[in-house]
Amino acid sequence: MATTTVSMTVNGKQVSAEAENRTLLVQYLREGLGMTGTHVGCDTTQCGACTVHIDGMPIKSCTILARQVDGKDVTTIEGLADGDKLHPMQEAFRENHALQCGFCTPGMVMSAIGIVDRNKDSLDEKTVREELEGNFCRCTGYHNIVKAILSAHKEMTA
């Protein structure tokens, strides 16, 4: 299988690794770079556990080839906190008990930041629920995730 050297910026750091042409971004992150914060929960682009930001946009990293991301800027769950200080979305999830097993959480947080970014002026429960359609959570029943995103929206747009 042909390989290519794929380079990108991940969480502010320039990285480079050999990858088969068929390597998905999530494999590149998890297996190539050993960054296991991004998770895989399905194989049909339904669950959203693998969501990362590419050039600031939430993208499901299981559905994009690593080489398509060559030269781009990737942020994963590992890159959100500022040292010990959690990103406001991470903090809102913690504060509102918006996670249980934690497996969907990385993708959920990355998608949630995208929701706030797209709805800076105003955000309501209905919109949050609609825009969360790309992410499954089987533990929380979404109740506290919705609450956390609304609370983070306030914090992030204050």
Add this chain to the structure above:
Amino acid sequence: MPDGSIGTPIKRREDQRFLTGTGRYVDDFNRPGQTYAWMVRSSVAHAKIKSVDTSKAEAAPGVVMILTGADWAADEVGGLPCGWQVIGKNEIPMHEPLHPALVADKVRHVGDNLAVVIAETKEQARDAAELIEFDLEELPAVVSMVDAAAEGAALVHDDLPSNLCYDWEIGVKDEVDAIFDKADHVTKLDLINNRLVANPIEPRAALAEYDPAGDHYTLHTTSQNPHVIRLLMGAFVLSIPEHKLRVVAPDVGGGFGTKIYHYAEEAILTWASKKVRRPIKWTADRSDSFMTDAQGRDHVTTGELALDKDGHFLGLRVMTNANMGGYLSTFAPAIPTYLYATLLAGLYKTPAIYCCVNAWFTNTVPVDAYRGAGRPEACYLIERLVEQAARETGIEKTEIRRRNFIAVSEMPYQTPVALEYDSGDFIRNLEDGLEASDYNGFASRRADSEKNGKLRGIGLATYIEACGIAPSAVAGALGARAGLFESAEVRVHPTGSVTVFTGSHQHGQGHETTFAQLVADGLGVSVDSVEVVHGDTDRIQFGMGTYGSRSLAVGGSAIVKAMDKVVEKGKKIAAHLLEASVDDIEFDAGTFRVSGTDKELGIGDIALTAYVPHNYPIEELEPGLDETAFYDPKNFTYPNGCHVAEVEIDPETGVVGLCSFHAIDDFGKIINPMIVEGQVHGGLVQGIGQALMENCEYDDQGQLITGSFNDYCLPRADDVPNFVVGTNEGAPCTHNPLGVKGCGEAGTIGAGAAVTNAVLDALGTRGIHDIDMPATSHKVWQALQQSNG
């Protein structure tokens, strides 16, 4: 109240790692020299294996080893064991056919394991798997239980006389029949409790490693109970003694029952790791999950409720067919019997109950406990019957419940189906549920909906469940092949910090926080000075794991028992240091005090003395402050509650909108209300999912139609509303030291019945009184068309 005391909603400590991507799930572990396994699975439901040719695959790049059912059979390793033996009518034990991890003779469901390919990379293993040639002779597939029971049906297991696994009953049929003969009214329903797929978001995974230096195996696996896996796999499948086998279940991404069981891949990888002498990793993709994770529910039931002229329940008569799938999963036989039929009294004083359960083998994925496990099926049956009886008799649906509820004054209450309820205030839960949901205001909300051309309905489910299965001796008498206690070690360190080793396993429940609160409260130390360790057979003395809402009631009680021993020993040390009699030492909030004096020592001083025993009663007392306890419960715990659902249906489209859901639950005493509410929220959505959208379907060839998230409708955020949940702590459990009952499954148990009853309340305005779950828009629309036409 100090931070973290029992009853305070402190934030979870485990969140930090999950929120920063530093959790460690099985697939996050990698070992030097690791190989990758790809499971080759059957694409047909029922076929004879005529030949397997692996030669092309063996030659493929990167292939390390390929093992098939023939290799498994040749090694004379055991089949996957079943942990519960049900004895049927006339003392006839259930049929328990061999469950090989890799099949050699025939495949019995789509996804059955034909071979494992081990290669240098996952991609190479997968590529090579494509090159294995199987000559399969397809056989007629037995898909439904009607198929299974049919005269001349194909046999799922050729060595059995039929596809019947067991024919079991509880109660005395003749006595119940006689009651029905004299009853003023009989309500009868034919119900299907639809098959579900648990779908934790983390797919199963395993990483096995053999160390030839010590002839020792280590298995990392996505399990709710690593010690149980060690026991089942070590003792019954691979003959590896416990001291040579370590099983680790690290962070696990949701379980919901389906990660209780011992799965083929765990045994196959462990077995193969000695052959390849390298670590082997396997990670399921979602298709694997759909084809091989034990599925849930799948009952077909006829239920009849006999009433007198005043609406009092006289008797319940139930015939249930339960689908076991192609093989018996670890606890499968217990679910439709001891976790279902024994719950059929519900909250009611029904004096006579008879239930017959026939369990069937079919060419489908094995079925076992899924969140609630038998109890949602029981609740669904009872509460559907109760609301149907209310409609038929004209007695208002809350009134008919009130007339039949077991009263607080009647506790403890012996039901006719084996259980003895210890506590519960069912009327209060009902009243609170009705008030919270503004039940009295429903008529005007319905009128508003009608003005908009919509159908509105309100439905209730009052439920009771039995959690923390126990005592071990009773469970054993009913067929359990394991003890059902829990263990804990409380290790107080020399400087007063504490490590708790628990046999419970957390995979979302927040034990690391709740158990720390429990210990902080019990020993009078700060929450931050307590660490909770779980999930590793080399670190934890023993454990039965987490399922059946047992962790706090059983595992937490074991911790309390261990703390009692710590305090008892601490009193002896304190008595020595304070020169007092042990009987005069009191312990409270971390301080040992000579009763009636100001002479006292903190637990930190006592711990230090225990480990630096210079001034110490060394002749009578060993050094150290580290105690282990095993707790075997005296009875089940009985969480109960009242759930109220309100729906609005658009008759033009059949779409059911869930307007509100109110849940009032009695979980006994509550340690962390934030975590408890979260458990209820999640449980509710799984019950709502069953009621409105989730359904596992096979076609008549046994092909799994709902084999991915594209086809299996898992609830999304915009399918559900915000919830209103509340708890009553007024009737704590009477027989465990914490007064706790368990909260993990309640939401799922009540929600399915409450939502379906609400849908039927709405559809009842159009003369529709029956619909099976899930009430999809398609099904509702069709029902409305038929009722109109």
